[in-house]
Amino acid sequence: MDEYAVFLRGVNVGGVTLKMAEVREAFAALGEGVHTLLASGNIVLSSDRGAAELKAAAERTLRDRFGYDAWVVVLSRTELDQIVSACPYPADDGSTHSYVTLGSDPAALDALWEATGPDSPGDGTDERRRLSPMALAWRCPKGATLESPLSKATAKPKFKATTTTRNLRTLLKVQAAFG
Structure with missing residues (x-):
């Protein structure tokens, strides 16, 4: 199993x-x-x-x-272990939320990535990062989640059937549940 x-x-x-x-x-x-x-x-x-x-x-x-x-x-x-390990953002931080959008269709996740902005600069100020074909991480200021480009994009009908988003703390709890 x-x-x-x-x-x-x-x-x-x-x-x-x-x-x-x-x-x-x-x-x-x-x-x-x-x-x-x-x-x-x-x-x-x-x-x-x-x-x-x-x-x-x-x-x-x-x-x-x-x-x-x-x-x-x-x-x-x-896959979950690899995604969590690849996430560069902190699970808890006083000023930002860290999220991971998971996808069941890599092509849809590619389209979501393209629809939400330029590639991350890699200088520590990244707002988003592709973690795998099935996941991308993003962060935003506390209180601004619903206004973030990724939050708005994942609410669109074309992404609803293939994506879901969790905060990083939740993914860590799910990971720990495996024991």
């Missing part, structure tokens, strides 16, 4: 309200050791399914059980 992190898009915001205990119960059919973290839709589990099959099964399960147009991003434990 392989270990996976499953990130649900848009739950417990915008009218889609899910109880994580019910999500955990629904995901029991998809793998073993199902554990949910926080109310934002973060799940770790072990499964015999490959990542693509698990993604399809998770979206189908959420649609059937909870009746909403569900989208998820599935990462292996190794």
Whole structure:
């Protein structure tokens, strides 16, 4: 069995309200050791399914059980570890928030990258950094998240089905949940 992190898009915001205990119960059919973290839709589990099959099964399960147009991003434990390790930003900082936008389609993440500005200068003032084909990190001043270019872009319909964003602290909690 392989270990996976499953990130649900848009739950417990915008009218889609899910109880994580019910999500955990629904995901029991998809793998073993199902554990949910926080109310934002973060799940770790072990499964015999490959990542693509698990993604399809998770979206189908959420649609059937909870009746909403569900989208998820599935990462292996190794992929999550690599993404967290590659992030150059601090998890906690007094003046900024550090986020990671995860994608299930590298081409969509490429389009998001292109739509949100020039490449990072690499001089420590970077606002964003590509971490992998499946992830990009970005930071913004506290209180300005919703006004940031990446936050605005990921809200557009063309990115909703393939991306979801978590703060770095959440990814560290998900990573730790693997034990």
